[in-house]
Amino acid sequence: MYSLQDIRKDFPILSRKVYNHPLVYLDNGATTQKPKQVVEAMVDEYYNVNANVHRGVHFLSQQATELHESSREAVRAFINARSSSEILFTRGTTESINLLAFTFGEAFIHADDEIIVSTMEHHSNIVPWQMMCQRKGAILRVIPMTNLGTLDLDAYQQLFSDKTKLVCCTHVSNVLGTINPVGQIVRIAHQHNVPVLIDGAQSVPHMPVDVQALDCDFFAFSGHKVYGPTGVGVLYGKENWLDRLPPYQGGGEMIQNVSFEKTTYNTLPYKFEAGTPDYVATHALAIALDYVSALGMEQIFQHEQQLTRYALDQLQQIEGMTIFGHASHSTSDLAASMPSQGSTSAAFGHETLCSSDAVISFLVQKDGHYIHPLDLGTLLDRLGIAVRTGHHCAEPLMNRLGIPGTVRASFGLYNTVDEVDALVDGIRRVIQMF
Numbered sequence: 001m002y003s004l005q006d007i008r009k010d011f012p013i014l015s016r017k018v019y020n021h022p023l024v025y026l027d028n029g030a031t032t033q034k035p036k037q038v039v040e041a042m043v044d045e046y047y048n049v050n051a052n053v054h055r056g057v058h059f060l061s062q063q064a065t066e067l068h069e070s071s072r073e074a075v076r077a078f079i080n081a082r083s084s085s086e087i088l089f090t091r092g093t094t095e096s097i098n099l100l101a102f103t104f105g106e107a108f109i110h111a112d113d114e115i116i117v118s119t120m121e122h123h124s125n126i127v128p129w130q131m132m133c134q135r136k137g138a139i140l141r142v143i144p145m146t147n148l149g150t151l152d153l154d155a156y157q158q159l160f161s162d163k164t165k166l167v168c169c170t171h172v173s174n175v176l177g178t179i180n181p182v183g184q185i186v187r188i189a190h191q192h193n194v195p196v197l198i199d200g201a202q203s204v205p206h207m208p209v210d211v212q213a214l215d216c217d218f219f220a221f222s223g224h225k226v227y228g229p230t231g232v233g234v235l236y237g238k239e240n241w242l243d244r245l246p247p248y249q250g251g252g253e254m255i256q257n258v259s260f261e262k263t264t265y266n267t268l269p270y271k272f273e274a275g276t277p278d279y280v281a282t283h284a285l286a287i288a289l290d291y292v293s294a295l296g297m298e299q300i301f302q303h304e305q306q307l308t309r310y311a312l313d314q315l316q317q318i319e320g321m322t323i324f325g326h327a328s329h330s331t332s333d334l335a336a337s338m339p340s341q342g343s344t345s346a347a348f349g350h351e352t353l354c355s356s357d358a359v360i361s362f363l364v365q366k367d368g369h370y371i372h373p374l375d376l377g378t379l380l381d382r383l384g385i386a387v388r389t390g391h392h393c394a395e396p397l398m399n400r401l402g403i404p405g406t407v408r409a410s411f412g413l414y415n416t417v418d419e420v421d422a423l424v425d426g427i428r429r430v431i432q433m434f
């Protein structure tokens with residue numbers, strides 16, 4: 001039973017007030033709130049178990065190690081990896097991608113090689129590749145986006161050459177909510193014998209993910225976006241790839257033997273995990289994954305889809321509203337109502353197709369001008385409504401849309417129809433103020 005009333009009791013922060021209004025937290029794309037179970041697990045571990053993991057002979061160390069390693073198994077099961085040695089703990093998606101960019105670059109990239117990314121990537125799936133390209137003299141190729149806010153798969157196929165070494169693509173856009181056909185993206189890359197990294201930061205919190213079914217070679221996500229703690233994330237990699245990559249950082253844990261003459265490295269996954277891991281966070285991440293699994297990822301997906309659909313329907317009734325992405329929900333009236341500011345964004349949002357997730361980016365115009373997203377976000381905040389404004393760490397996508405930024409509402413498993421109504425009502429009030 002998916003009982004929002006019960007679920008919300010697990011998240012004490014949701015009942016606090018902001019500027020004397022009930023908090024309406026719609027910034028889940030940035031980070032999610034934590035259920036009591038997660039916070040209590042962390043407190044309990046610090047109070048009762050805390051000791052450094054691995055190689056400890058004493059009771060607490062063994063217990064902490066057990067919690068840490070069973071968390072790895074929990075992550076493995078959650079994304080259906082073949083083996084827990086394919087699960088690397090990192091600080092988050094960003095570190096996962098930087099790890100891969102460094103180590104894959106060292107092993108496989110030479111001058112003039114090519115890496116494919118997409119137009120709708122978060123900066124953390126662009127900049128590490130640019131840095132690697134700079135180090136290695138390699139070249140970034142970009143999958144263009146259609147006017148529907150989907151990736152242009154025909155153009156994607158044309159990007160491959162015998163220089164292509166890796167494809168890096170987001171599963172779900174953190175701006176448009178577009179769910180990319182990553183299975184197809186992987187299949188096409190594999191036809192060219194090119195491995196694929198999927199950025200799962202915005203998919204893992206919202207839908208079941210099976211890395212074996214996707215057949216991706218690497219997959220990254222962050223704990224804090226899936227109701228877990230900050231400071232922990234995951235890089236999944238197929239064993240046959242990880243085995244061939246050199247270590248990322250050097251230090252304790254990642255070695256087998258060290259001498260001044262020669263150092264040998266540890267086996268997977270420890271080869272990539274230098275230093276003391278955030279073992280309290282890894283345990284708490286496993287508790288978060290237990291939490292969402294108990295609710296059911298399918299149920300969470302259904303709930304958020306319904307909420308998103310409802311929100312889109314309501315938002316579209318606001319005069320002057322432009323929604324980016326979510327093409328199948330838009331009406332052709334929107335095109336007619338576009339301002340004469342010459343934005344190229346008119347085409348976004350009045351076509352069909354484009355499956356989408358619990359993220360809605362929008363702008364509102366009044367008297368032919370967009371209300372600045374920062375103004376809209378700030379005034380919504382005064383009503384207790386937390387949304388995000390700006391470029392959402394996706395400046396190339398903003399350039400493609402021809403806008404500097406948007407307001408973004410992103411939903412989580414605990415959001416309600418009443419909260420969507422509060423958002424819609426809040427936007428209407430803000431429009432009246434202008």
Ligand code: PMP
Binds near residue numbers: 092174199202
């Ligand atoms: N990729 C995507 C699609 C994201 O939405 C985010 C976070 N906004 C990241 C990567 C980076 O995640 P983190 O900051 O947790 O490393």
